[in-house]
Amino acid sequence: MTDVLLQASEVSVRRNKRITLLPIDFSARAGETIGIYGPNGAGKSTLLLALAGLLPLESGTIALAGQVLGRDLAPLAYHRRIAAVFQQPLLLRGTVAHNVELGLALRGINRKERRERALPVLEQLGIAHLADRSAGTLSGGEAQRASLARALVLKPEVLYLDEPFAALDQPTRRRLVHELAGLLKTQQNATVFVTHDLMEASILCDRCLILDAGAVLQEGAPDEIIRHPRTARVAEIVGSGHIGNDATKSGAP
Amino acid sequence: MGLGSWDYWAEIGQGFIDAVLLLVTGDPETWGIIRQSLYISVSATVVSMLFGVPAGFWIAYSRFRGRGLLLAICNTGFGLPPVVVGLVLSILLLRHGPLGYLNLRFTPYAMMVGQFVLSMPIVVNLTVVALQQLDPKLRMQIKALGASRLQTLWLLSREIRLPLLVAYMAGFGAVVSEVGASQMLGGNLPGSTRVLTTAIVMETGMGHYDRAMAYGIVLLLLVAIVVGFLTWLQHGGGRR
Numbered sequence: 281m282t283d284v285l286l287q288a289s290e291v292s293v294r295r296n297k298r299i300t301l302l303p304i305d306f307s308a309r310a311g312e313t314i315g316i317y318g319p320n321g322a323g324k325s326t327l328l329l330a331l332a333g334l335l336p337l338e339s340g341t342i343a344l345a346g347q348v349l350g351r352d353l354a355p356l357a358y359h360r361r362i363a364a365v366f367q368q369p370l371l372l373r374g375t376v377a378h379n380v381e382l383g384l385a386l387r388g389i390n391r392k393e394r395r396e397r398a399l400p401v402l403e404q405l406g407i408a409h410l411a412d413r414s415a416g417t418l419s420g421g422e423a424q425r426a427s428l429a430r431a432l433v434l435k436p437e438v439l440y441l442d443e444p445f446a447a448l449d450q451p452t453r454r455r456l457v458h459e460l461a462g463l464l465k466t467q468q469n470a471t472v473f474v475t476h477d478l479m480e481a482s483i484l485c486d487r488c489l490i491l492d493a494g495a496v497l498q499e500g501a502p503d504e505i506i507r508h509p510r511t512a513r514v515a516e517i518v519g520s521g522h523i524g525n526d527a528t529k530s531g532a533p
Numbered sequence: 534m535g536l537g538s539w540d541y542w543a544e545i546g547q548g549f550i551d552a553v554l555l556l557v558t559g560d561p562e563t564w565g566i567i568r569q570s571l572y573i574s575v576s577a578t579v580v581s582m583l584f585g586v587p588a589g590f591w592i593a594y595s596r597f598r599g600r601g602l603l604l605a606i607c608n609t610g611f612g613l614p615p616v617v618v619g620l621v622l623s624i625l626l627l628r629h630g631p632l633g634y635l636n637l638r639f640t641p642y643a644m645m646v647g648q649f650v651l652s653m654p655i656v657v658n659l660t661v662v663a664l665q666q667l668d669p670k671l672r673m674q675i676k677a678l679g680a681s682r683l684q685t686l687w688l689l690s691r692e693i694r695l696p697l698l699v700a701y702m703a704g705f706g707a708v709v710s711e712v713g714a715s716q717m718l719g720g721n722l723p724g725s726t727r728v729l730t731t732a733i734v735m736e737t738g739m740g741h742y743d744r745a746m747a748y749g750i751v752l753l754l755l756v757a758i759v760v761g762f763l764t765w766l767q768h769g770g771g772r773r
Contacts, residue, residue, distance in 0.1 A: 329673065332677055334673045334676060334677060356679065356681055359676060359677055359678070359679045359680075360679035362677065363677065363678070364673070364674065364677035366670050366673075366674060368668060368670065370668060370670055370671050370674040372671075372675075372688060372691070372692060373691055373692060373694075382678055382688075383678040383679055386678055386679050386680050386681075386684050387679060430678070434678075434679075440677070
């Protein structure tokens with residue numbers, strides 16, 4: 281087994297004066313994709329933002345390759361080893377190429393090298409022909425591809441994905457999920473993937489966390505959780521009928 | 534007496550023609566005043582951008598006690614009476630006052646300070662409003678891309694560059710047409726602190742309507758350019 285890349289211990293978060301995330305342990309190995317699944321308001325995004333060092337922690341520590349964030353590792357240094365993609369593409373003014381190269385530019389990499397590194401990623405995501413287009417003129421799917429490219433070009437050690445497909449239409453969404461699954465298989469990074477779509481989770485994730493009301497209810501392979509939910513609440517969240525009243529949870533819409 | 538006598542309108546008309554002549558013939562006194570007006574107001578608003586934009590970021594993005602009060606003060610600053618600013622700064626700049634040692638009173642620099650104080654709240658306020666209209670996740674995204682504080686400031690400023698331009702123009706428009714503080718702090722000294730607005734007051738008082746009108750035309754043109762530009766921006770003129 282490879283070593284643990286990302287290790288969070290007893291991480292909790294307080295937002296707007298109330299605890300939105302109870303102390304949670306979390307770990308991810310290189311090459312592993314971990315899903316965070318749960319209903320709206322479960323604290324999925326909060327957990328992701330906390331792990332990404334984008335929210336102040338109420339308690340706990342986050343360590344990347346054994347270096348504790350805030351102690352051995354400055355926030356800026358941490359952010360230069362990770363990448364994040366959110367539900368909205370959040371592209372900045374300028375062309376697609378400018379956006380995709382932005383993280384590299386912030387790291388002081390010269391223009392020539394930026395171009396060389398961005399091109400294969402643009403091609404992988406099928407947006408090389410859009411490189412010189414203004415980011416404001418892209419469709420939702422194209423913009424989210426650009427946002428993914430902007431993250432992948434950095435070769436992050438941990439890639440954080442916060443419902444990156446939620447705002448897209450179904451066909452675009454399905455295509456991108458499969459493409460991303462292929463891309464992630466070739467990467468050596470750990471990926472943390474927040475979703476409220478169990479199909480996406482089972483396609484992309486090796487392991488899944490079921491989150492509800494700020495607490496982890498169950499952890500395991502997606503199929504395993506669907507087949508054997510540990511509690512009635514987990515069964516309800518993943519929509520499987522094995523625990524709780526079988527009669528009403530037949531799965532038919 | 535209704536619309537006034539023929540002589541009255543003839544004199545006003547002659548004044549207008551003389552005003553245009555003063556402008557087009559490059560009358561040194563007229564153009565000197567225009568130059569001084571631009572110099573003082575552009576300097577003051579540039580400095581208020583240098584301080585006001587970072588201050589706007591600070592107010593928009595940090596949480597501290599008294600933040601609401603500071604925002605309220607900036608809102609009030611929109612309606613800050615120039616004469617009151619002139620009065621307070623005049624007192625501070627009096628020879629025996631706390632800032633008297635600077636010897637700034639009746640210099641262009643005193644006027645710049647006054648105009649800086651008047652335009653600063655406008656710049657801060659419009660910066661805060663512009664930042665509040667951005668997607669709150671955008672700042673997280675920029676941070677997650679590995680941007681330092683300074684890089685974040687730069688990238689977000691680029692995102693709100695049009696509102697920042699509006700802030701500059703609004704600040705400039707307010708101070709270039711203001712007379713109270715300029716009169717009190719500058720004293721309308723020829724070749725130094727005489728600007729368009731103080732000159733209009735003086736020339737009108739002395740009955741030199743041609744010169745007063747020449748300055749009035751320039752001032753109107755300046756303000757029209759500012760307002761026209763802002764209107765153009767509001768209608769999406771500068772979008773991509």
